[in-house]
Amino acid sequence: MFEFFIIFHVAYLKTMTKLTINAGFRGARLVPFDPEAVIMKLDVRLWTPKITELPFVDIDSWISWKTWNITKALLLSVLVKNRILQHQKSSLTPIFQTIAAMGKVMETIAHEITLLTAELPTLRKVNESPRKRYWAIKTRIRHGGVL
Structure with a gap:
């Protein structure tokens, strides 16, 4: 062996x-x-994103933290602008335009979230009354009552 x-x-x-x-x-x-x-x-196609394409860009792929409110979103855009200013080897105008558009999109999303959050309790109340009526009828029938 x-x-x-x-x-x-x-x-x-x-x-x-x-x-x-x-x-x-x-x-x-x-x-x-x-x-x-x-x-x-490799089929490499270089392209510059247009401002209309920005809402569909996967921003989370390069952002290390998520924005929870509009203040943090604006602070994030300022942070990114400052980091880009330190970078000396590229034209900064398209990047700044992209960041400005990203800030506008974040602001719009934050406002929409605020409106939806305010509307949610109203919708829950409206939804609750038919449900209560349904259970009241069901309970009455179960106890031998009539429709």
């Missing part, structure tokens, strides 16, 4: 080389063999 492990270890060391491992990954198409060929096959 011990001889098997010695022979297996020698065979393992001879077969598990960098070349055979890379060939295995290439065969499974898990690791690109030629990085230049992979880059040439």
